[in-house]
Amino acid sequence: MAGVTLKHLTKRFGKVVAVNDVSLEIEDGEFIILLGPSGCGKSTLLYSIAGLEDISDGEIYIGDRLMNRVPPKARNIAMVFQDYALYPHMNVYDNMAFGLKLRRASKEEIDRRVHEAAALLGIEHLLERRPRELSGGQRQRVALGRAIVREPDVFLMDEPLSNLDAILRVQMRAEISKLHSRLKTTFIYVTHDQIEAMTMGDRIVILRDGLIQQVGTPEEVYANPANVFVAGFIGTPSMNMMQGHLTRHDGALTFDAGSFRVPLGTAAVERATHYEGRPVIAGVRPSAIQALPRGAAGDVAAGAGIVAARVDVVEPMGDVAYIFVDVGGQSFTVRVDPLSLPRVGDVVPLRIDGSALHLFDPESQRAISGAVREPVAAR
Amino acid sequence: MSGHRHGLLRRILFPLGVAFFTVFSLAPFVWMVYASFVPKSQLLSDPFALPPQFTINNYYRLFASANDGIGADNFRHAIINSLGVCAVTTLISLLIGSIGGYAFARLRFGGKNALLLFLLAIQFLPSVTVIIPMYRMGSAVHLLNTWWILIFAYTSFALPFTLWIMRGYFESIPRSLENAARVDGCSRFGAFLRVVLPLSAPGFAATAIFTFLNAWDEFFFALIFTNNYAAKTLPVALSEFTSRHTIDFGLQMSGGVVANILPVVIALSMQRYIVRGLTAGGVKG
Numbered sequence: 001m002a003g004v005t006l007k008h009l010t011k012r013f014g015k016v017v018a019v020n021d022v023s024l025e026i027e028d029g030e031f032i033i034l035l036g037p038s039g040c041g042k043s044t045l046l047y048s049i050a051g052l053e054d055i056s057d058g059e060i061y062i063g064d065r066l067m068n069r070v071p072p073k074a075r076n077i078a079m080v081f082q083d084y085a086l087y088p089h090m091n092v093y094d095n096m097a098f099g100l101k102l103r104r105a106s107k108e109e110i111d112r113r114v115h116e117a118a119a120l121l122g123i124e125h126l127l128e129r130r131p132r133e134l135s136g137g138q139r140q141r142v143a144l145g146r147a148i149v150r151e152p153d154v155f156l157m158d159e160p161l162s163n164l165d166a167i168l169r170v171q172m173r174a175e176i177s178k179l180h181s182r183l184k185t186t187f188i189y190v191t192h193d194q195i196e197a198m199t200m201g202d203r204i205v206i207l208r209d210g211l212i213q214q215v216g217t218p219e220e221v222y223a224n225p226a227n228v229f230v231a232g233f234i235g236t237p238s239m240n241m242m243q244g245h246l247t248r249h250d251g252a253l254t255f256d257a258g259s260f261r262v263p264l265g266t267a268a269v270e271r272a273t274h275y276e277g278r279p280v281i282a283g284v285r286p287s288a289i290q291a292l293p294r295g296a297a298g299d300v301a302a303g304a305g306i307v308a309a310r311v312d313v314v315e316p317m318g319d320v321a322y323i324f325v326d327v328g329g330q331s332f333t334v335r336v337d338p339l340s341l342p343r344v345g346d347v348v349p350l351r352i353d354g355s356a357l358h359l360f361d362p363e364s365q366r367a368i369s370g371a372v373r374e375p376v377a378a379r
Numbered sequence: 380m381s382g383h384r385h386g387l388l389r390r391i392l393f394p395l396g397v398a399f400f401t402v403f404s405l406a407p408f409v410w411m412v413y414a415s416f417v418p419k420s421q422l423l424s425d426p427f428a429l430p431p432q433f434t435i436n437n438y439y440r441l442f443a444s445a446n447d448g449i450g451a452d453n454f455r456h457a458i459i460n461s462l463g464v465c466a467v468t469t470l471i472s473l474l475i476g477s478i479g480g481y482a483f484a485r486l487r488f489g490g491k492n493a494l495l496l497f498l499l500a501i502q503f504l505p506s507v508t509v510i511i512p513m514y515r516m517g518s519a520v521h522l523l524n525t526w527w528i529l530i531f532a533y534t535s536f537a538l539p540f541t542l543w544i545m546r547g548y549f550e551s552i553p554r555s556l557e558n559a560a561r562v563d564g565c566s567r568f569g570a571f572l573r574v575v576l577p578l579s580a581p582g583f584a585a586t587a588i589f590t591f592l593n594a595w596d597e598f599f600f601a602l603i604f605t606n607n608y609a610a611k612t613l614p615v616a617l618s619e620f621t622s623r624h625t626i627d628f629g630l631q632m633s634g635g636v637v638a639n640i641l642p643v644v645i646a647l648s649m650q651r652y653i654v655r656g657l658t659a660g661g662v663k664g
Contacts, residue, residue, distance in 0.1 A: 047558075050558075050562060051561075052558050052561060052562070071561070071566065072558075072561045072562045073561060073562065073563070073564045073565060073566065077562060078562065079558070079559065079562045081555040081558070081559060082555070083553060083555050085553065085555035085556050085558065085559035087556065087559070087560075087574060088578065089577045089578060098560075098563050098564075099562075099563035099564050102563060102564030102565060102569075103564055146559075146563070150563070
């Protein structure tokens with residue numbers, strides 16, 4: 001078992017910089033997620049740690065050992081691939097035993113480890129089968145089993161659940177989390193799915209265009225996104241973004257969107273005072289906007305963060321519902337009670353919680369201040 | 380109306396067309412087999428006589444000792460030469476073709492695309508255009524009338540095709556399989572040997588068959604580059620049953636049947652690999 005340290009890691013493909021000066025310290029036994037959209041460099045970073053890609057610059061340490069010139073087979077890592085990568089010409093037993101045979105383990109040792117891993121994953125009855133005879137979920141378990149038998153220092157996983165259907169994905173998420181708790185080995189997990197990231201990881205590394213945007217626990221990146229990209233990427237549906245200015249109105253620092261104003265909460269005022277009179281971007285999560293009863297339409301007070309919004313789309317989703325509304329030409333997503341859904345075309349009053357606003361500098365896109373408490377409705 | 384016409388086409392015209400081309404293709408072969416068992420006198424006087432007189436004398440003369448027929452005693456040498464040249468050509472083509480095909484499929488290097496286009500272009504080059512320079516090269520290094528000049532020539536014809544087909548096959552194998560093998564404990568070459576090669580067996584079979592059969596049938600280069608039975612191959616040996624003043628039909632027909640046994644057996648037993656080989660180049664090109 002070992003931690004992983006990356007120091008100024010850079011990987012170029014010709015003129016394209018896939019991984020750009022990434023430095024990261026991963027603790028021994030930590031479950032860390034590399035999250036980002038397609039093409040952000042997360043898989044390239046994972047492959048560089050594995051040694052499957054040569055790096056252009058920087059250093060990689062697994063434990064205390066410098067790995068730059070060490071081939072993949074000597075790094076004591078195990079990897080689970082998106083397409084499982086099971087050897088089609090071998091049965092499940094041989095797939096799992098392959099790495100141990102290459103390391104010249106004894107027959108007894110191989111047999112013991114394969115059966116132990118198979119028992120852990122519930123695939124003992126599949127050992128004689130070929131990969132083509134297995135379902136997607138079974139193949140994924142075999143791929144995990146092949147990694148487990150190696151007893152590596154680090155597990156690397158490249159979007160292992162993306163080829164599974166939704167129900168199986170939820171099941172396997174729990175299995176992998178349980179596996180990590182049991183093995184207590186370092187897991188580095190690549191995904192573009194933020195639900196996987198938020199539910200499985202100890203910490204999340206958010207990447208964009210090869211650069212780290214933010215590193216933090218799921219709670220940190222959700223409650224205090226470091227920039228506009230992270231704020232929009234984390235959370236489903238995405239955070240609503242508004243262009244406006246910070247002004248003073250009736251003595252209170254206020255976000256002024258033109259057609260409405262939202263007074264800021266106290267802590268946000270402390271952090272954002274120096275932005276008074278300047279343009280800012282304000283973000284608010286769908287759960288931080290409250291749809292008021294229709295009878296309250298008369299209380300619309302554009303200066304108090306209460307606005308009238310026309311409903312464009314209604315999306316009931318079982319135990320939650322979302323409405324897409326138009327406020328003075330800007331589109332918002334709002335979480336509502338599924339038991340009292342408005343209709344398309346209705347005008348509903350919305351209250352925007354000023355203490356749940358996230359403020360960002362429009363030029364650097366970085367956060368000025370975060371929300372000081374949890375949004376109005378639980379996430 | 381169009382449905383009726385379509386039915387007519389399917390039921391009558393299409394089978395007729397297939398039958399015609401089948402007869403057109405097989406007729407010479409069938410005649411060759413028939414004529415190899417008929418005495419020369421009957422062939423010349425009344426080839427369709429019923430009942431025909433069958434004899435195995437043509438085959439006896441083909442393999443008999445010297446002085447029993449025109450060039451017959453050399454036919455056995457020609458068989459050995461053909462087998463040797465074709466087998467070595469196939470092995471060398473597979474060795475270079477597989478390693479080269481892997482490089483094209485997996486490695487990044489300068490000039491790769493230009494080299495691939497060049498390979499494609501030289502497949503269109505008529506082989507007869509290089510016969511004189513090749514003859515001069517062979518003469519300069521004293522390789523004329525040896526197996527090696529033929530192996531060199533046939534390998535150079537076969538390699539572009541082998542490289543192209545094997546590249547297509549390797550590209551169809553997911554990279555993640557090799558990556559998994561490298562993480563599990565293989566070197567890059569080890570992953571090639573233990574994972575890529577076993578999965579490419581159909582591609583190997585297809586290119587081996589094509590290479591072997593093309594070399595087996597080759598006549599022109601063998602005729603120019605060899606002048607005695609140290610290196611003459613079967614096609615040349617067969618042509619020598621036709622001399623300036625006479626044609627030994629019996630030996631020609633029986634020789635032709637013998638020369639075709641191996642290709643027919645290969646084609647019939649390995650036809651699924653031939654079909655796979657024909658389509659392999661189109662996979663993930």
